[in-house]
């Protein structure tokens with residue numbers, strides 16, 4: 205594949221923003237240590253009635269959904285062959301790779317026996333939706349690492365200079381990299397397709413997780429098509445997520461704004477988000493759940509915000525070419541889509557989850573928030589580190605007036 | 607755009623045909639309930655709220671000593687739930703019935719795992735650490751458990767509890783149906799054995815259902831005509847008889863079909879023999895092949911491309 209433009213940014217790493225992120229990550233680390241000393245109960249508000257909370261809703265479910273940019277851009281650029289969009293594939297891939305890595309880190313914190321996380325590999329339960337999700341996430345994470353490898357190879361191929369190492373060793377590593385490069389470029393198509401297939405599988409299955417608890421999930425969200433809704437919303441959020449991070453990254457690193465790619469990219473979003481919107485509304489009409497809409501409970505309010513601000517409004521905005529061409533408005537609309545999908549996952553796993561027997565109020569504890577925030581900050585730090593040193597982002601072609 | 611529509615539809619129809627042939631007719635979902643399951647009937651009209659079953663359960667399962675003594679009946683002033691140190695609790699309800707001296711008559715309700723016939727917890731468990739045994743017990747194998755707590759999400763009775771304060775080796779805690787005692791020692795469950803008024807009857811589930819129906823028939827007016835657990839969530843091994851409607855006694859109203867049915871049906875119809883991922887992989891390879899080299903940028907015709 206030809207990525208003539210991607211290059212390490214080599215920008216300054218320790219900016220004030222980065223220092224703030226490092227602080228948040230450090231606080232999260234302290235909370236994680238507390239979790240491994242005092243137990244999950246020590247840092248969280250989880251209970252018998254509320255076995256899953258913020259961590260599953262944000263770190264895992266939202267993390268997976270918002271990493272959808274990886275497989276949706278790969279589909280567009282590499283499977284449909286629209287190479288015009290090539291420049292956003294690498295950053296989206298990096299986000300997906302980091303996103304899933306942090307999903308797994310979040311899971312490690314959340315599951316009671318972190319050290320036993322490998323057990324699903326030998327104890328299989330084909331009835332369990334979670335088993336399928338876990339298998340797909342595991343394979344997909346490996347696929348992502350493989351898809352990311354060319355960026356590492358590209359960076360070091362032909363310039364391996366291990367300090368103090370004999371020349372022969374350096375040359376050996378170099379030829380190994382060259383070989384890997386050749387092999388990878390021949391078989392990469394398998395991983396690209398596998399990545400899309402695995403993504404479709406577990407994005408939808410994440411929605412199927414709640415199907416086993418019909419009495420606990422609020423009827424506004426509980427529907428047999430929950431897996432389909434999760435899949436379509438993940439596909440729909442892929443490109444807005446790309447716009448969201450591209451705008452943030454290009455602003456913060458003072459790169460090209462890439463609007464000439466982002467604007468046409470979001471044309472697809474009008475269509476994809478439209479499908480999701482239609483499915484959501486159609487499902488509501490068919491199951492007659494609109495009767496709950498004006499209940500005024502926190503559930504219905506959360507649903508209204510999710511649908512109106514998170515789906516309907518940005519969809520209407522994106523319909524207008526003016527919005528798609530304005531850097532600022534496109535960013536706003538895409539942020540709303542991203543927020544809407546994030547809120548949807550939180551609603552399904554946290555807000556809409558109401559155990560009927562021991563109805564308890566749940567609000568995440570400070571410890572839970574600290575860990576989630578810390579993981580996100582850690583992810584952003586590594587992202588910044590990697591784009592500084594590896595050819596991920598596009599080299600500015602010209603100075604932009606931001 | 608370099609899309610050849612004819613190619614595209616050709617691929618779609620090939621893929622469609624593949625789908626039609628590869629798809630094994632998804633077998634209808636079938637219950638996995640053991641035919642010889644044992645169970646218990648709890649007769650709420652007999653229970654006197656003495657908490658002896660709580661004590662026996664604590665002893666036979668070697669659970670930690672309770673905060674307040676089992677003799678202390680003021681514990682009943684508050685509604686409790688089974689938790690990680692208590693597999694069974696008795697709660698007191700006043701449903702408005704009064705006796706001849708105008709005193710409110712209490713009803714006591716013993717709670718524990720229902721040992722569902724098609725348990726949601728077992729279907730959900732990522733590693734199969736929970737499983738329905740031939741004798742009816744839903745058994746927990748801590749050596750497989752990873753602590754994901756999906757079983758707790760799935761259980762419609764909100765029974766499994768978790769040792770949240772153990773940092774490294776927490777366990778899921780719930781009534782074991784005294785599996786060891788029943789299966790290997792031929793004894794009754796601790797709670798059923800000790801009950802002084804025989805409020806808990808242990809036996810084969812089908813026999814118990816007959817017993818329960820006979821009690822309802824032979825004592826007109828004593829019971830509501832409902833055996834809780836006969837159909838709830840597809841049926842449970844523990845069942846209840848009551849004089850008051852169950853909704854008034856804290857029992858959750860559940861659908862009659864087993865909880866895992868929908869999710870398992872979707873899982874198996876999509877993923878048996880991995881047919882759908884394979885078809886999708888084939889379709890995508892076809893599309894990729896059809897669109898190869900049709901990019902909109904010139905330089906992507908250089909070598910090394912997909």
Ligand code: SF4
Pocket residue numbers: 719720721722725726727728744760761762763764765766780
């Ligand atoms: S009551 Fe809950 S924990 Fe017990 S068998 Fe049924 S689903 Fe499992």
Ligand code: SF4
Pocket residue numbers: 730731732733734735736750751752753754755756757758778
């Ligand atoms: S917590 Fe343990 S028993 Fe429960 S679903 Fe997870 S692995 Fe299975």
Ligand code: SF4
Pocket residue numbers: 662663664666667693694718780781782783784795796797798
């Ligand atoms: S069957 Fe055994 S474990 Fe279950 S409540 Fe009775 S004594 Fe306790």
